[in-house]
Amino acid sequence: MIDYKKESLKLHLKSKGKIEVVSKVPLNNKDDLSLAYTPGVAEPCVHIAKDSEDAYKYTSKGNMVAVVSDGSAVLGLGNIGALASLPVMEGKALLFKEFANVDAFPIVLDTQNPDEIIEIVKAISPTFGGINLEDIEAPKCVYIERRLKEELNIPVFHDDQHGTAIVLAAALINATRLTKRRIEDLEVVLAGTGAAGNSIARMLKKLGVKHVFAFNKSGVLSHDKYNEYNFLDQELLDLNIISEPSNTEKTSLEKLIVKKDVFIGVSAKGILSKEMVRTMHKDPFIFAMANPDPEITYEDAVDAGAFIIGTGRSDYPNQINNVLAFPGIFRGALDSRAKNITEEMKLSAAKAIAHIITDDELSRDYIIPSAFNKEVVKRVSREIINHVKGVK
Amino acid sequence: MIDYKKESLKLHLKSKGKIEVVSKVPLNNKDDLSLAYTPGVAEPCVHIAKDSEDAYKYTSKGNMVAVVSDGSAVLGLGNIGALASLPVMEGKALLFKEFANVDAFPIVLDTQNPDEIIEIVKAISPTFGGINLEDIEAPKCVYIERRLKEELNIPVFHDDQHGTAIVLAAALINATRLTKRRIEDLEVVLAGTGAAGNSIARMLKKLGVKHVFAFNKSGVLSHDKYNEYNFLDQELLDLNIISEPSNTEKTSLEKLIVKKDVFIGVSAKGILSKEMVRTMHKDPFIFAMANPDPEITYEDAVDAGAFIIGTGRSDYPNQINNVLAFPGIFRGALDSRAKNITEEMKLSAAKAIAHIITDDELSRDYIIPSAFNKEVVKRVSREIINHVKGVK
Numbered sequence: 039m040i041d042y043k044k045e046s047l048k049l050h051l052k053s054k055g056k057i058e059v060v061s062k063v064p065l066n067n068k069d070d071l072s073l074a075y076t077p078g079v080a081e082p083c084v085h086i087a088k089d090s091e092d093a094y095k096y097t098s099k100g101n102m103v104a105v106v107s108d109g110s111a112v113l114g115l116g117n118i119g120a121l122a123s124l125p126v127m128e129g130k131a132l133l134f135k136e137f138a139n140v141d142a143f144p145i146v147l148d149t150q151n152p153d154e155i156i157e158i159v160k161a162i163s164p165t166f167g168g169i170n171l172e173d174i175e176a177p178k179c180v181y182i183e184r185r186l187k188e189e190l191n192i193p194v195f196h197d198d199q200h201g202t203a204i205v206l207a208a209a210l211i212n213a214t215r216l217t218k219r220r221i222e223d224l225e226v227v228l229a230g231t232g233a234a235g236n237s238i239a240r241m242l243k244k245l246g247v248k249h250v251f252a253f254n255k256s257g258v259l260s261h262d263k264y265n266e267y268n269f270l271d272q273e274l275l276d277l278n279i280i281s282e283p284s285n286t287e288k289t290s291l292e293k294l295i296v297k298k299d300v301f302i303g304v305s306a307k308g309i310l311s312k313e314m315v316r317t318m319h320k321d322p323f324i325f326a327m328a329n330p331d332p333e334i335t336y337e338d339a340v341d342a343g344a345f346i347i348g349t350g351r352s353d354y355p356n357q358i359n360n361v362l363a364f365p366g367i368f369r370g371a372l373d374s375r376a377k378n379i380t381e382e383m384k385l386s387a388a389k390a391i392a393h394i395i396t397d398d399e400l401s402r403d404y405i406i407p408s409a410f411n412k413e414v415v416k417r418v419s420r421e422i423i424n425h426v427k428g429v430k
Numbered sequence: 431m432i433d434y435k436k437e438s439l440k441l442h443l444k445s446k447g448k449i450e451v452v453s454k455v456p457l458n459n460k461d462d463l464s465l466a467y468t469p470g471v472a473e474p475c476v477h478i479a480k481d482s483e484d485a486y487k488y489t490s491k492g493n494m495v496a497v498v499s500d501g502s503a504v505l506g507l508g509n510i511g512a513l514a515s516l517p518v519m520e521g522k523a524l525l526f527k528e529f530a531n532v533d534a535f536p537i538v539l540d541t542q543n544p545d546e547i548i549e550i551v552k553a554i555s556p557t558f559g560g561i562n563l564e565d566i567e568a569p570k571c572v573y574i575e576r577r578l579k580e581e582l583n584i585p586v587f588h589d590d591q592h593g594t595a596i597v598l599a600a601a602l603i604n605a606t607r608l609t610k611r612r613i614e615d616l617e618v619v620l621a622g623t624g625a626a627g628n629s630i631a632r633m634l635k636k637l638g639v640k641h642v643f644a645f646n647k648s649g650v651l652s653h654d655k656y657n658e659y660n661f662l663d664q665e666l667l668d669l670n671i672i673s674e675p676s677n678t679e680k681t682s683l684e685k686l687i688v689k690k691d692v693f694i695g696v697s698a699k700g701i702l703s704k705e706m707v708r709t710m711h712k713d714p715f716i717f718a719m720a721n722p723d724p725e726i727t728y729e730d731a732v733d734a735g736a737f738i739i740g741t742g743r744s745d746y747p748n749q750i751n752n753v754l755a756f757p758g759i760f761r762g763a764l765d766s767r768a769k770n771i772t773e774e775m776k777l778s779a780a781k782a783i784a785h786i787i788t789d790d791e792l793s794r795d796y797i798i799p800s801a802f803n804k805e806v807v808k809r810v811s812r813e814i815i816n817h818v819k820g821v822k
Contacts, residue, residue, distance in 0.1 A: 046470025
């Protein structure tokens with residue numbers, strides 16, 4: 039077993055970070071310089087000044103994504119600030135390049151004020167063909183994403199919300215395929231109603247799920263307490279898929295989970311016990327995605343009789359890994375000049391990811407394709423492009 | 431002769447812009463991912479959160495420069511806006527990489543408000559080890575640079591001001607070396623008192639020049655009109671190197687230039703005639719740096735008896751080319767973690783550039799080394815490093 043901490047530190051130190059900015063054109067002599075820089079460079083400038091669309095022809099804008107964070111909710115580390123989040127954002131940029139040949143550049147912001155973040159991202163947007171928001175705390179991340187979607191004419195995508203939701207949806211689709219259960223019949227407990235939980239709930243609704251019981255730090259989500267909630271939880275209730283037990287006040291997770299079919303956790307380490315899993319319906323699906331330590335360990339979930347187990351970890355089967363979604367989403371959005379990533383696109387992406395695995399290949403430990411499967415980006419991007427073209 | 435316009439457009443179209451963002455670390459399998467991204471990446475984050483200095487060890491910050499523009503004064507094209515300036519800023523990024531192995535990334539801003547620009551650059555600064563301001567109009571560019579120098583702890587450099595000044599200073603040093611004239615004795619006409627003119631005047635003072643006659647669109651710069659000027663012209667007068675003729679009101683450039691030794695133009699096409707050059711002292715130095723068309727053509731200056739002629743053009747001898755300065759300046763500043771690029775550093779850089787040419791090599795047509803001479807970056811960066819180390 040690799041000592042990730044030690045080896046990662048060594049790797050980062052050796053290379054002094056992970057990204058570099060290189061040339062796509064030759065620069066060997068005076069003539070090369072005269073074309074890439076003055077005097078030749080004036081010509082593409084003049085064209086773009088006349089028609090802003092030409093920026094997509096003559097600059098790197100059309101393939102360039104900003105990975106934007108304020109460092110307020112980084113991995114499991116919390117609010118470590120902009121500078122300390124930079125290794126994550128550089129890593130994200132690498133994933134963009136490696137998996138989808140999208141150029142991506144980390145922009146970490148020395149402010150955590152949502153309106154300032156919005157103004158800054160708008161101001162720097164001319165360089166970019168898309169904006170990937172990352173590791174910004176809820177609920178402000180949702181507010182920031184929505185305003186940017188409205189006010190920019192390039193796609194904006196908050197990966198922590200939608201990336202997880204898309205891949206979880208793919209996993210759920212394949213869990214039902216494998217077990218021949220109807221998605222509409224599943225009773226789901228959703229633990230965690232932050233940014234990811236909210237986006238997951240929207241995907242569940244799109245998938246046809248009828249019964250979602252939501253649970254967070256304050257207990258069971260309940261219509262009675264609507265006015266006490268932040269806008270995210272209120273919107274979750276407004277989706278009209280939230281069921282609740284008769285006495286929400288007295289219902290712990292332990293009581294809530296009895297006889298449910300699915301547990302979806304985007305919450306905190308260790309909140310789900312083996313005993314709780316044993317009270318669920320037979321052969322439950324457990325998606326324990328708290329990072330880096332899940333709501334229940336893989337081993338405990340197996341031991342307690344879970345039929346399907348997915349986590350956020352790469353060292354266990356069925357990793358619910360964002361990298362299956364965002365590279366293809368952006369590849370498709372950039373190639374088709376999508377102005378927005380819509381709910382329909384996300385659902386199509388989830389289905390595309392799910393159906394990369396054939397009926398014959400599907401198994402308890404293989405409901406999610408590998409991050410290194412080259413079909414993933416191809417198929418996901420094709421779905422996005424088809425939506426933009428109006429094929430879907 | 432290459433058709434620069436046509437060929438440049440073709441080049442930009444073919445490659446869809448000029449920069450890409452690539453990985454410095456291997457990404458071939460799950461283990462690579464686990465080190466460059468989760469879970470391993472948490473470790474450098476934790477270190478940086480504890481000690482911000484560690485960002486220079488574990489991220490690309492220490493070798494990354496932002497090339498920032500609002501597109502308000504681009505080449506000879508004027509205020510074409512952020513998006514249309516992007517090809518220039520991408521080109522600049524290439525020069526940084528090619529000449530000094532500095533990673534640079536274009537940030538073009540959809541605002542031309544100086545205070546907003548300052549706030550945005552401050553907010554995005556955690557990603558960067560240095561800020562290169564570019565093609566921002568005067569006098570606001572000077573205000574922006576000064577405030578950023580005060581408020582950021584990374585080096586900030588406005589190339590249009592200082593790059594030209596440094597290389598011009600090198601050219602002037604070598605013109606006097608070649609002709610065995612004393613720099614203190616030269617009477618200089620400076621045409622153009624914007625951002626570059628202002629920085630040039632500071633360098634002239636540092637070089638020991640005693641008599642500078644300044645001329646701009648409004649005529650001869652005069653102490654009598656101090657209160658009518660913007661802060662840049664006022665500061666120029668405050669330098670105490672500005673001489674003026676007895677009757678400034680009635681003095682045209684034609685009258686001003688009579689019996690002067692040097693013409694330095696950062697102004698406009700064609701304002702200097704052959705007749706004017708003929709009225710200067712014998713064997714004058716003409717630095718006609720208006721871009722792309724100089725104050726007087728090389729041919730006309732030769733014809734009128736100029737002894738040394740420098741322009742901004744690559745197709746004539748003695749190109750006063752910023753690329754001789756900024757790559758080495760930033761290479762040295764990044765390597766030595768300079769907090770500021772000081773006036774002393776700029777002067778040392780100018781001298782270093784000048785003395786790359788030996789006494790034996792010096793000639794009328796070779797007072798400036800080639801942009802492709804690899805010694806330039808080495809020597810300039812060494813000067814900066816020596817200043818920071820306190821050797822100078």
